[in-house]
Amino acid sequence: HLIAPHGGELIDLMVSEERAAELKAHSKEWPSWDLNGRQMCDLELLMNGSFSPLRGFMGKADHESVCSSMRLEDGTLWPMPIMLDVDEETAKGLESGAKLALRDPEGVMLAVLNVSDVWQPDRAEEAKQVFGTDNSEHPGVDYLMNSTNGWYVGGEVEGVCMPVHYDSKDIRLTPAELRADFRRKGWRKVVAFQTRNPMHRAHQELTLRAAKETEANLLIHPVVGMTKPGDVDHYTRVRCYKALLPHYPKDTVALSLLPLAMRMGGPREAVWHAIIRKNHGCTHLIVGRDHAGPGKDSSGTPFYGPYDAQELLREHEEELGVAMVPFKLMVFAPDEDKYIPLDEVPEGTKTVSISGTELRERLAEGREIPEWFTFPEVAQELRKTHPPKHKQGFTVFFTGLSGSGKSTIANALLVKLLEMGGRPVTLLDGDIVRKNLSSELGFSKEHRDINIRRIGFVASEITKNGGIAICAPIAPYNAVRQEVRRMIEGYGGFCLVHVATPLEICEQRDRKGLYAKARAGIIKEFTGISDPYEEPADAEMALDTTDMTPEEEAQQVILHLEKEGYIGVD
Ligand code: PPS
Numbered sequence: 001h002l003i004a005p006h007g008g009e010l011i012d013l014m015v016s017e018e019r020a021a022e023l024k025a026h027s028k029e030w031p032s033w034d035l036n037g038r039q040m041c042d043l044e045l046l047m048n049g050s051f052s053p054l055r056g057f058m059g060k061a062d063h064e065s066v067c068s069s070m071r072l073e074d075g076t077l078w079p080m081p082i083m084l085d086v087d088e089e090t091a092k093g094l095e096s097g098a099k100l101a102l103r104d105p106e107g108v109m110l111a112v113l114n115v116s117d118v119w120q121p122d123r124a125e126e127a128k129q130v131f132g133t134d135n136s137e138h139p140g141v142d143y144l145m146n147s148t149n150g151w152y153v154g155g156e157v158e159g160v161c162m163p164v165h166y167d168s169k170d171i172r173l174t175p176a177e178l179r180a181d182f183r184r185k186g187w188r189k190v191v192a193f194q195t196r197n198p199m200h201r202a203h204q205e206l207t208l209r210a211a212k213e214t215e216a217n218l219l220i221h222p223v224v225g226m227t228k229p230g231d232v233d234h235y236t237r238v239r240c241y242k243a244l245l246p247h248y249p250k251d252t253v254a255l256s257l258l259p260l261a262m263r264m265g266g267p268r269e270a271v272w273h274a275i276i277r278k279n280h281g282c283t284h285l286i287v288g289r290d291h292a293g294p295g296k297d298s299s300g301t302p303f304y305g306p307y308d309a310q311e312l313l314r315e316h317e318e319e320l321g322v323a324m325v326p327f328k329l330m331v332f333a334p335d336e337d338k339y340i341p342l343d344e345v346p347e348g349t350k351t352v353s354i355s356g357t358e359l360r361e362r363l364a365e366g367r368e369i370p371e372w373f374t375f376p377e378v379a380q381e382l383r384k385t386h387p388p389k390h391k392q393g394f395t396v397f398f399t400g401l402s403g404s405g406k407s408t409i410a411n412a413l414l415v416k417l418l419e420m421g422g423r424p425v426t427l428l429d430g431d432i433v434r435k436n437l438s439s440e441l442g443f444s445k446e447h448r449d450i451n452i453r454r455i456g457f458v459a460s461e462i463t464k465n466g467g468i469a470i471c472a473p474i475a476p477y478n479a480v481r482q483e484v485r486r487m488i489e490g491y492g493g494f495c496l497v498h499v500a501t502p503l504e505i506c507e508q509r510d511r512k513g514l515y516a517k518a519r520a521g522i523i524k525e526f527t528g529i530s531d532p533y534e535e536p537a538d539a540e541m542a543l544d545t546t547d548m549t550p551e552e553e554a555q556q557v558i559l560h561l562e563k564e565g566y567i568g569v570d
Contacts, residue, residue: 001188002179002281003321007053007076010175010279013111013159014047020160023112031093032101033086033153035110038143040163041225041261042082043102043111045276047159048174050258052279057084059117059154067129070268077316078275079268081130083121083152084113091151094118100153110161117154131265132304137297139228140263165259168224168238173256178219179281181254189216191284191325192277194291196227196262197356198240198382200374202330204247205339210286210325211252218253219282220244226261228294230490236385243377256280264294270309274322287313288327332372364389365565390568393423393463394493396557397484399475399536401528402514403506404499405545405553407431410472412554420567423468428455430473443525449480456484464491476533485538493566497557498539503528505546 005011015023035043045051053076058066061073063081070079084102094100100113127134127141136142165172173181182190191214193207199220211218220241224234234257241255260276263269269292274285291309296302313324328341331351345351354362354373359382362369366388369379396413398406407429417425434441437454441447452475459469475481481496488494506528507515518526525531541560543553561567 002182003278003283005049005052005175005279006275006320009052010179011049011052011055012047012176013049013055013157014162015158015160019158023158023160024109026099027101027109027112030099030101030112031090032103032109033084033090033113034103034105034107038147038226038261039084039102040104040110041259042084043157044163044259046082046157047111047162048176050175050260050276050279051082052175054078054082056156057113057152057154058082060119060152063121063126063152063154067126070271077271077319079130080263080265080272081126083148084154085148086151086153087149088151091118091120091153094153100155102157104163108161110159110163112158112160113153113155114158115153115155117152119152120150121152123148123150130268131263135297135303138264138294138303140265140294143263163259167235168257171238171256172224172259173280175279175281178254178256182217182281185217185251187217187281189214189284190219190282191216191286192219192221192280192282193286194273194277195220195222196231198232198237198374198378199244200378201372202332202339202353204244204375205330206288206327206341207253207286208248209341210284210327214284214323214325216284218248219277219280220253220255221258221277221280221282222255223260223262224257225259228262228264232382233385236381239381240378243375243381247375262292264292266291266293266304267308267312270313270324271316271320274313274317274320274324278320278322282322284323284325285313286325286327289329334372337372360386363387366390387466388568389493389565390570391423391466392492392566393466393468394495394561394566395459395463395469395471395488396495396497396561397459397475397481398470398472398497398499399481399539400499400501401503401506401533402474402526403509403511404501405543405550406472406474406499408550409497409499409543409545409553409557410470412550413557414470416554416558417468417470423466424462425468425470426458426462428458428469428471428473433473443527443531445477448474449477452477452480452484456480456487459484460487460491463488463493466492474527474533476527476531478534478536481536482538493561493564495541495557495560495564496536496539498536498542499545500535500542501545 065073066081072078094115098115101109102111103109124134127144131140136145191210277285287310289306294303317324330339331342331353333349333351363386400406414427438451441451455471462469485494517523518529527533
């Protein structure tokens with residue numbers, strides 16, 4: 001007596017063992033496509049029936065119909081294109097009737113695509129129709145325009161093997177498993193809560209209210225596939241969700257993880273979420289303000305209105321059979337010690353709330369997170385993965401001409417940081433790197449860029465793991481320096497220091513005799529003499545070593561790091 005899946009039948013694309021063996025035996029004759037993260041998520045949800053009634057990646061007719069009218073060609077409501085994008089070389093080798101082996105990053109064949117269509121889509125048009133904009137500040141548009149390949153391949157999928165997950169296996173329930181679970185427990189009305197964020201007390205309050213109001217059981221159904229860049233990682237979130245479960249009445253709530261790749265498509269995405277939950281046996285979906293919203297563009301204009309998603313789902317809830325439960329913004333009334341929906345707050349009542357930004361700031365500064373805001377167990381989990389800045393990793397990246405004094409300052413800084421203690425410190429000096437990591441490289445632009453990328457990669461790993469990396473290459477090119485900054489900033493601090501000693505001084509000093517050789521033409525492509533140095537415009541600090549001691553310079557860097565919060569006291 002559970003709600004019927006979308007389209008009437010729960011799709012299961014996994015083939016029999018016999019058929020799988022047959023497909024594997026033939027696969028050497030077929031071209032292969034290595035799936036990326038997004039495609040892996042989509043394939044898993046296709047294969048396990050989360051995307052019922054879809055039986056594969058969309059062909060041209062369905063794609064056009066979904067983009068223009070939110071319906072498959074046969075009229076079934078379906079708001080989001082589910083496409084397999086491939087490069088030109090792969091596309092050119094395929095035609096209708098061909099088979100394409102779909103492989104995971106290790107090369108294991110997960111499925112076979114029975115190709116029906118191969119075409120070059122108009123992605124800008126798709127963006128406008130699906131997301132309502134072709135502005136690539138919208139993460140869904142950005143992905144479509146800048147991270148998808150230019151060709152689509154459509155066709156039915158025969159599933160051979162599910163993608164492997166090593167984490168939380170017991171709570172990654174497929175639609176069939178979740179339905180079986182609901183049947184066993186006698187749940188018929190189930191309200192789903194979609195989330196990509198940690199859940200705080202307001203979320204617990206509103207989900208509980210939604211369950212009570214609809215007299216339904218609650219499924220907490222967080223997305224663990226791909227969410228918005230910058231979101232809290234799903235390992236941390238799952239620990240937070242688990243910590244929250246004991247705060248619900250016993251046997252009324254279930255937790256299951258959904259390996260969905262979100263598109264941040266607002267209204268259309270809300271309808272898609274409802275269809276996916278319907279396939280998982282849910283009858284209701286909680287939809288909040290700006291559901292699956294990408295936020296605002298650079299001019300501060302939101303991509304969607306705050307209630308667009310609620311309205312679009314409401315328009316279709318009857319057809320779908322999934323009811324939209326509007327989620328009210330909950331605020332805390334400290335004097336009454338309880339949460340109240342914002343629109344029900346009596347006049348004159350004092351209320352408080354903490355925004356996502358403020359929470360991040362409190363974590364970064366190691367400040368208190370009040371119990372009215374989040375349960376202490378949840379706060380503790382967040383603190384573990386979001387330590388205050390003075391416990392996070394960071395990279396100090398010196399750039400400057402040969403002989404400018406980078407190595408000397410870097411060494412002085414290394415010693416001062418080791419003296420302070422607390423975090424491991426690694427010095428990636430130009431010369432050391434060129435002896436070890438980059439021993440085969442020369443000094444062409446291409447090789448210098450490879451060298452800096454390698455240094456950046458190592459520094460980003462060190463930073464991610466809470467250590468300190470000090471880099472001191474020449475790094476003459478701006479673009480790759482910025483690339484390194486982007487690699488690191490997501491993990492911790494990044495401080496670019498321009499050691500701006502003028503060329504004349506470097507040449508006068510000529511400690512290694514290299515300038516003399518460069519002037520004589522014995523060394524070619526020498527930075528500053530016969531090769532360019534692009535002065536950074538984005539440096540956090542510039543140091544001119546002409547009149548300063550290395551000691552003083554290292555001290556300046558330390559003071560800057562202290563100001564930024566990366567050096568502090570417990
Ligand atoms: S880069 O551009 O960042 O990849 O260079 P880097 O790895 O820092 O290596 C610079 C050191 O190599 C020596 N050297 C040269 N530098 C510049 N140009 C040419 N052609 C060159 N040939 C050898 C030089 O000793 C540099 O060390 P520092 O410590 O900067 O003086």
